[in-house]
Amino acid sequence: MTDQDLAASPWQGELAPDRAYNLLIDGEFVGSEDGRTFQCEYPATGEKWGSVPAATTGDVDRAVQAAHRAFEGGWSTTRPGERSKLLRRLADLLVEDARNLGYLQVHENGKLLSEMIATGDRMAEHAHFYAGLAETMHGESGRSNVPNTTSYSVREPIGVCAAITPWNSPLALLGWKLFPALAAGNTIVIKPSEVTPLSTLRLGELCMKAGIPAGVVNIVTGDGAVGAALVEHPLVEKIAFTGATSTGLRISQVAAARNARVTLELGGKSPNIVFDDADLDKAIDGIIAGIFSSTGQACISGSRILVQDTIGPDFFAELVRRVEAMRIGDPLDPRSQIAPLACRPHFNKVVGFFDVATAQGATAITGGGQPGDPALAGGLYVQPTLFTGVENHFRIAQEEVFGPIGAILRFRDEDEAVRIANDTEFGLAAGIWTESVRRAHRMAARIRAGSVWVNTYRPAEMARPFGGYKKSGIGREMGIHALDHYTEEKSIYLAH
Template identity: 40%
Template structure:
């Protein structure tokens, strides 16, 4: 058996370059989903703690960070990324024991955070305004692209380091400062990231962390010195956060839920499609917003591919996520485990047929572990709740189709639009599908591919704004127009001049 943390750790907030307990002295506990035992405890932050963090961020924005040259900011971000990558094993172990995802994936996400910080660090000194050729030649008009201020970053529990860095990298490169509020399920890695930022010389107050529950996040969004919110989480929470931010007339970038279709045509390479469909839903135990939880398979290959999927699903090894031979870990929280059970039961009541899994599993050595078997359902109609609602667990719903028009209608008949997969060797069909699918990302003959320089975000209820790429850094900037009269001839102050 692998070694989990033998002594439950304690984490404080990280504010103005220092670790500090909650002002109230209160803490909250988290659970290791593999063992079912207590993982550790964290500061339970109140509005007072949030105020201290935001004011520290504002001080850094007005001072050391705001006065620093963009080139030096970029170098510090690059150094931060290198330091995170060097500590990927520690960060990966922390996250794997907090959310149950495989250690290999959590380590990889920490490692590739270096790519994100290097990319956006390189963009820091390439933010430029422009000169506007206005009609009046005696006037110089130009624009400045300036940071917004203090950014509230509120992230989900499924990929904490990766999600924090996806928001932090462009925000900091643009010259803003941050207050991170991680999920109460996986708070430890955010504190570790902030400490590593301080180690490489990023000034105190640039990266702050407050831990706690919903009330902590609400206090953060409502703080008058917060200028923008970046959020990753559920649609319901995203709507509440967007509305809360909107009441203060500040903007928000929201990456929300998904119910992504994975479409397999009759001419697809079935070996690749099989791997893609399985990895799309089971690689992270379905605990990812881009999970390919709806598979649409052409009738000509339906029986053959479904049989292969069921065989492979039943072979997936559930186990300790810290062990290399485990292929799927536990479900992160008890409430999510109960949701998986409830939604599968409801789907069966509504006519779906169970082909694999469908229930909790006991893994040897972990009698309290929160494991759920890889589950496959078919004969799932468009009205079945398992097709309509996001599960966020290892549950795949399969539906046959006959024509391109039919599968497009099925795939787009959803409030979500985060991602979609297309498996075909017909290049015309592939790109026509990419155009017509209502999703922010379309993968052709691959799945779950992301890059620091490629925009990522959702259509419809899957959110607004984009992470990654130049498009994302622009969301953390505001434009100022500067006008300067160069003529020494007196002008009539009551005449509007172009």
């Protein structure tokens, strides 16, 4: 797919309305058991495209059984170097197919092409990272306290893993699960969001092209019932889920009943804390990036803006000016900064928060509705919005909106900032803006969140763990210790 092709007709090739995709089960691309399908919808225009199988519980069982056979049939004992080689081959294909993967995701979830087009390269780096770890994963050894005995430990794969992924960053967040699972010697069944299934099925095609053996990677598509069947399957030993907190809590309950392992990356309501000694111009950059990148559809969104009460009105005037200058538009247009929301149900939820916030006494100082441009009328667009007059118990300050809406709260000193920041059921991320190194260390130590940024917001690297406190999740993804969640540890004692 080239730029010239897209200029002539965007609805062709991978994006064709009648382009048929299939489930990936046991190395073959097959339709659903009963032949049912559904289509994706381009959030910028409402156009339907693609043909996606609606998997049945029987399809889920076939996929899990295939993964179990592949695990028992040799994948779990494949030499680390072979797993590493396959991951590196897949990485090369991700780079080659980066444009397809980018355009597919944009047409599924409406996010900016400037963000999605980089997915292939970033995933390739991540695959190479775990390819290296596959070859260096080891247990522990030491002098035994038991007489005439040598003892050591080894790390072994768990078995069949389930990966249930969201629509906001469908491939990147899948990579966080897929690569460590394969590096450790597990097999996997993937269930993408019904909003963004086609990019994941395309990734399945690349897995097969890379030479990953049949049954090691399987993909089933459909609604929540498909995910539920996967979570409940007795042969699934580990579940990795990214998505809504309410769904994650249900998964945790089902998994606990049969002692299956879980990694849950759930919601957030992250504070972005601005002190009066901060570089306020850079802080505004961080606030805008924290809330409005990905049109607010990010679990780490810094949607609670805590501003010290000694910071005057000029700061807010400049913040509003820069928010109102943001360009709302076509996600394929490189000039666009705010894209449409991903799907109609989510759009309705986000728009509903305008009335919720106003009813509780908050005031929109910018935004607060839908854009008036007739050219955007067919899309799921929402104005970037900031509310003031917010108290921390307001719903707009406690619930994850997952849209381009920020709530501004005021605080007096460090103690009050910490109290407000931690007064939520979430604990995923936080930002701190100050020129004081001592204050930065004090605040970072007191904030209960899995990631804390100081004088920046949003950057992440694969070598660092990602996850949350409290209801923001269980376990960590990325980093070397992500492999801990995909391995069992076995102790061995040898008498001599």
